[in-house]
Amino acid sequence: MTCPTRHNILWIVFDSLSETACAALPTLSAFRDSSLHFARAYAPSPEAGPARASLFTGLDMAAHGVWTEGVALPGRETTVAQRMADGGMGTWLVGRRQLAGASHWTTEHARPFEYAQFDWAHGPLHRSRQNAYLAWLEARAPEAYQEIFPAQPDPDATEISDRQRHALAALPEALGFNSWVGARVCAQLSQPAGGANFFGVAGLVVGETQGGAPNPHIPCETVDAGAMRQADAALAAMLERLDSTGLAERTAVVVTAARGALATSRGPMQDSALHVPLMIRMPGRASRRTEAMVSTIDVAPTLYALADMPPPRRIQGRSLLDGTPRDWALSRLRSPDHRWQTALCMDRWKLVVTHGANGRAAHDSLFDLTEDPGEASNLAADPAHQDRLEQMVDRMIDARVALEDRTEPRIAKF
Secondary structure (H helix, E strand, O other): OOOOOOOEEEEEEEEEOOHHHHHHOHHHHHHHHOOEEEEEEEOOOOOHHHHHHHHHHOOOHHHHOOOOOOOOOOOOOOOHHHHHHHOOOEEEEEEOOOOOOOHHHOOOOOOOOOOOEEEEOOOOOOOOOOOHHHHHHHHHOHHHHHHHOOOOOOOOOOOOOHHHHHHHHOOOHHHOHHHHHHHHHHHHHHOOHHHOOEEEEEEEOOEOOOOOOOOOOOOOOOEOHHHHHHHHHHHHHHHHHHHHHOHHHHEEEEEEEEEOOOOOOOOOOOHHHHEEOEEEEOOOOOOEEEEEEEEHHHHHHHHHHHOOOOOOOOOOOOOOOOOOOOOOEEEEEOOOOOOOEEEEEEOOEEEEEEOOOOOOOOEEEEEEOOOOOOOOOOOOOOHHHHHHHHHHHHHHHHHHHHOOOOOOOOOOOO
16 A cells, blocks of 8 residues: 655664563553554664664665675665655754764764754764764763763773763763653754655664674674663653644654664574564554564665655665565674674574585574574474475575665666
């Protein structure tokens, strides 16, 4: 089913949040129950950089080229925000973006004309001079800022001390990062630019690193409970502002996460690291839960459909509003610090291939997510599941072929 009406769009993106964690957040849980809820949405990578590049382009990581952390989205690729701006929508972002490297406290480079209002902040512990949250905190509560950051930033010292983490956790709720994101979004919603439709992004941060240096040995991360509570309260404030301003009647709200979060030590391709929330609340559309398997590369074409805007030619995702979602999701890990892995989720089954290196053979893991949601029992060597294993391997090959980029025009006649 298509969506011919152009909506305002508020896109709320958590950095690291698993689908199963939503039940613990009252506002997010209630929002889920009143939305079009895709209960089986998977990120294309457990690493934030590749996953976010796919989220903002609708392309698989093999197409957009962000194959691991620290790789910037190539200039040839078009983000959703760029296309929305070109289409006449008022664009703004508050909080995390993460489509380029931001190590050594450097500022993430923005694209020209991508956002008319750009309140970029990688997280509360990222020391960039352009971190809008830290500039606000220093002006609003200088003593609290000095408690967290008593010294000038050193680009070669990006480890966050326990003292800094405790000082951040001790901030009043109103001074927290996600509270700031919520307040800034509410301010934007109170003064839409020129009456034009808007496309707004709220980048919430709930991962444990909070914008500090990631753990090089773990491609995903656990979540910070305090940041999650703040994020849920910020979501409540944003939804209330939409209602009080009358914008809710013509605004689509999309909530998802770039990637999941670690729940156990079973490895980077565990289900909690890939299985993410995905909910869409649209004016005039009844709430519904669907178990159809989707990928977050499908979010970008869905946003274009909500804006009544044609997607770029190269897009690989499918709009989730047309009633024909894919029945599989492919995820990849290509980090130089880890064994390369590919995961395929389809129906109740999950295949994880750990690719061989230096002449070693690949290793397969097969899980029945219905009977074994914790992925404790590898069925790949079980004689009773050899037909299933072969079928999943074949489907993984088909999925990889389906996600090849074939958009270069053929100009020769032979």
